[in-house]
Amino acid sequence: MPSEIPDIVISRLPVYLRALERLSQEGQEVTSSHELGRRLGISSAQIRKDLSHFGGFGKQGTGYKIAFLKDQLRSVLKVEREWHVALIGAGDLGSAIARYRGFADRGFHIRWVFDSAPEKVGRKLGPYTILPISNLSETVRANHVKIAMVAVPAEYAQAVTDTLVASGVEAILNYAPINLKVPDNVHVQYIDPVLHLQRMTYYLSE
Amino acid sequence: MPSEIPDIVISRLPVYLRALERLSQEGQEVTSSHELGRRLGISSAQIRKDLSHFGGFGKQGTGYKIAFLKDQLRSVLKVEREWHVALIGAGDLGSAIARYRGFADRGFHIRWVFDSAPEKVGRKLGPYTILPISNLSETVRANHVKIAMVAVPAEYAQAVTDTLVASGVEAILNYAPINLKVPDNVHVQYIDPVLHLQRMTYYLSE
DNA sequence: TAGATTGTTAATCGATTAACAATC
DNA sequence: TAGATTGTTAATCGATTAACAATC
Numbered sequence: 410m411p412s413e414i415p416d417i418v419i420s421r422l423p424v425y426l427r428a429l430e431r432l433s434q435e436g437q438e439v440t441s442s443h444e445l446g447r448r449l450g451i452s453s454a455q456i457r458k459d460l461s462h463f464g465g466f467g468k469q470g471t472g473y474k475i476a477f478l479k480d481q482l483r484s485v486l487k488v489e490r491e492w493h494v495a496l497i498g499a500g501d502l503g504s505a506i507a508r509y510r511g512f513a514d515r516g517f518h519i520r521w522v523f524d525s526a527p528e529k530v531g532r533k534l535g536p537y538t539i540l541p542i543s544n545l546s547e548t549v550r551a552n553h554v555k556i557a558m559v560a561v562p563a564e565y566a567q568a569v570t571d572t573l574v575a576s577g578v579e580a581i582l583n584y585a586p587i588n589l590k591v592p593d594n595v596h597v598q599y600i601d602p603v604l605h606l607q608r609m610t611y612y613l614s615e
Numbered sequence: 616m617p618s619e620i621p622d623i624v625i626s627r628l629p630v631y632l633r634a635l636e637r638l639s640q641e642g643q644e645v646t647s648s649h650e651l652g653r654r655l656g657i658s659s660a661q662i663r664k665d666l667s668h669f670g671g672f673g674k675q676g677t678g679y680k681i682a683f684l685k686d687q688l689r690s691v692l693k694v695e696r697e698w699h700v701a702l703i704g705a706g707d708l709g710s711a712i713a714r715y716r717g718f719a720d721r722g723f724h725i726r727w728v729f730d731s732a733p734e735k736v737g738r739k740l741g742p743y744t745i746l747p748i749s750n751l752s753e754t755v756r757a758n759h760v761k762i763a764m765v766a767v768p769a770e771y772a773q774a775v776t777d778t779l780v781a782s783g784v785e786a787i788l789n790y791a792p793i794n795l796k797v798p799d800n801v802h803v804q805y806i807d808p809v810l811h812l813q814r815m816t817y818y819l820s821e
Numbered sequence: 822t823a824g825a826t827t828g829t830t831a832a833t834c835g836a837t838t839a840a841c842a843a844t845c
Numbered sequence: 846t847a848g849a850t851t852g853t854t855a856a857t858c859g860a861t862t863a864a865c866a867a868t869c
Contacts, residue, residue, distance in 0.1 A: 417836075423813035427792055431769065441850065449794050453850090454838055461852055469851040470845040487816040494812075505711035515809045555819050556812065563637065580815035582808060586633055588655050596818055598811035602788060603721045605804035606700075606762065607629035609786035610693040612802055613761050623860075647826065659826090660862055667828055675827040676869040 418459045419486075424449060425456065426482045433475045441472035492517050495549060495578075497569050498560035499524035499532075499539050502584055506560055507534050517556070521548055525565070545569075549576035556580045563587040570597075624665045625692075630655060631662065632688045639681045647678035698723050701755060701784075703775050704766035705730035705738075705745050708790055712766055713740050723762070727754055731771070751775075755782035762786045769793040776803075 428448055432440055442453035442460075449456075460466055460478075463485050467473040483489040496507055496519050506512075507522055522534055525542040532539050540548065548554070557578045561569055566585035573581060574595050581597045583589055589597050634654055638646055648659035648666075655662075666672055666684075669691050673679040689695040702713055702725050712718075713728055728740055731748040738745050746754065754760070763784045767775055772791035779787060780801050787803045789795055795803050 415836075419817050420814050422817070423810040424794075426813070427807075427810070428794070431793065443850080450796075452838065454840095455836090457850090457852060458837080465852065467851055468845055469843065470849045472850065485817065486813050487819060488813050492812075492816065501715060502717070505715060509707060509711060511708070511809060512812075517809065517812050556815070579819055580812070582811055582815075587637065588630075588634070590656075596815040598815060600806070600808055600811065601633075602806055603717060603723065604629040604633070605788055605806065606698075606718075606723050606786070607632070607692050607694050608626050609762070609788075609802040609804060610698065611625050611628070611691065613693060613785055621860075649826080658862065660864090661860090663826090663828060664861080671828065673827055674869055675867065676825050678826065 414462050418462055421451070421455075421459055422482055422486055425459070426479065426486065426488075429475050429479045429482070433479065438475055439472050440475055440478075442467075444472075488516055490516070492556055493520045493552065493554060494518060495521045495523065495545070495554050495557045495573075496560065497523045497542070497545065497557060497573070498584075499526075499529050499534050500560065500562075503560035504534055506558060506584070507537060519558070520552075521554075523548075525561075542569075546572055546576045549573065549578060554578060556582070558582045558584065559589075560584040620668050624668055627657070627661075627665055628688055628692055631665070632685065632692065632694075635681050635685045635688070639685065644681055645678050646681055646684075648673075650678075694722055696722070698762055699726045699758065699760060700724060701727045701729065701751070701760050701763045701779075702766065703729045703748070703751065703763060703779070704790075705732075705735050705740055706766065706768075709766035710740055712764060712790070713743060725764070726758075727760075729754075731767075748775075752778055752782045755779065755784060760784060762788070764788045764790065765795075766790040 425445065428445055442456040445456050446453040466478050466481055494517050496503060499522050503522065507519060512519060521540060522537045523540050523542045523545050524530060529539050530541045555578060557573050559566055559569055559581055563585045566583065566587050567589060570581060570589045570591060574591055579595050581589065581595065582600060583597055584600050586601050591597055631651065634651055648662040651662050652659040672684050672687055700723050702709055705728050709728065713725060718725060727746060728743040729746050729748050729751050730736060735745050736747045761784060763779050765772055765775055765787055769791045772789065772793050773795060776787060776795045776797060780797055785801050787795065787801065788806060789803055790806050792807050797803055
């Protein structure tokens with residue numbers, strides 16, 4: 410009954426998964442809630458409690474088999490598969506996103522890049538040919554695209570989002586510095602590094 | 616007594632500030648906790664409570680003067696000034712960060728870019744000349760750099776961080792997919808867009 | 822004055838932590 | 846067996862929300 414699990418728990422699972430991937434890269438095969446907690450700066454109780462929402466993945470006295478726990482978390486998060494993603498916006502930011510390899514490396518493949526500027530349409534951006542925004546709705550619909558990244562100026566972000574939602578997108582990673590209105594069944598996450606910087610300057614002395 | 620204010624409150628102030636900047640761009644001069652709440656998907660009570668930690672910025676019956684509240688929040692967050700930032704890592708990700716204009720536009724000026732690869736040192740990256748990592752400590756110290764962005768591979772991130780901390784940096788924006796250990800007086804924020812995507816796939820149906 | 826909205830208190834809600842029996 | 850660690854319950858802690866007097 411996934412709907413009962415608090416979103417804050419879900420938000421920590423990718424962090425656990427990332428730490429497990431690192432541990433197994435380092436050649437380790439077994440870990441414990443204490444070790445994970447130490448690495449992540451989280452209490453071991455919280456890790457055990459979070460994991461217990463999805464089943465008993467560990468063994469008393471022993472801990473967790475890393476390979477097994479990784480697979481379990483991957484499947485809970487639905488990242489054992491590859492996802493196709495649409496990127497809207499081929500400006501400064503959109504270009505950087507399109508060229509960044511970190512997404513594909515971890516299973517999120519940008520397959521379409523859209524822009525509204527006629528002079529950009531048809532150009533190459535890395536391996537992609539920039540598509541006209543007028544094709545957005547049709548492309549998303551025809552390919553059953555579920556995930557999109559929005560990297561357009563703030564003033565266009567809501568309109569683009571509305572089109573995405575109307576065409577069937579259910580998850581949006583929004584780089585525009587604005588809060589998006591979406592229906593309850595659609596998920597939005599926000600990336601704005603400046604917000605993180607502003608949160609830290611509060612604590613700076615000088 | 617800033618230290619008593621919960622960090623979760625601090626983390627929302629930049630969001631409020633961003634919304635206020637948008638409102639004033641749109642030509643509005645006054646707003647209310649209800650309007651802000653509607654825009655941000657936050658309850659009006661929470662906004663009033665958060666703001667009340669720092670003083671009475673509004674007027675009963677009227678709401679908040681946007682220009683005034685903006686100034687107050689800027690000064691609470693210490694972003695009424697310009698900050699100088701060091702960027703470590705001039706790979707794919709570091710290059711994208713260096714070229715991105717969104718930081719300088721909002722008062723965070725990248726002034727130094729470091730990389731460990733000898734073949735990159737001395738090259739231009741946008742307006743910057745890439746500096747050797749061996750100069751990191753001295754440069755940070757000499758210029759009293761308080762803020763740094765880390766965009767190196769995960770395996771080097773902790774070592775770079777240790778150097779930064781030892782040289783006086785107090786705020787780190789970390790793009791490496793790893794948890795950093797720092798002393799209590801140093802603040803770290805994390806950027807990993809893939810984590811956000813993985814959090815949303817959990818909810819996707821198909 | 823009547824209507825609107827703040828700042829704040831108290832009540833509610835939810836998340837984290839401590840503790841421990843079960844068991845490997 | 847002795848030591849370690851899980852999964853889970855109950856206690857604690859903290860954050861959000863509801864409500865309202867004060868007042869513009």
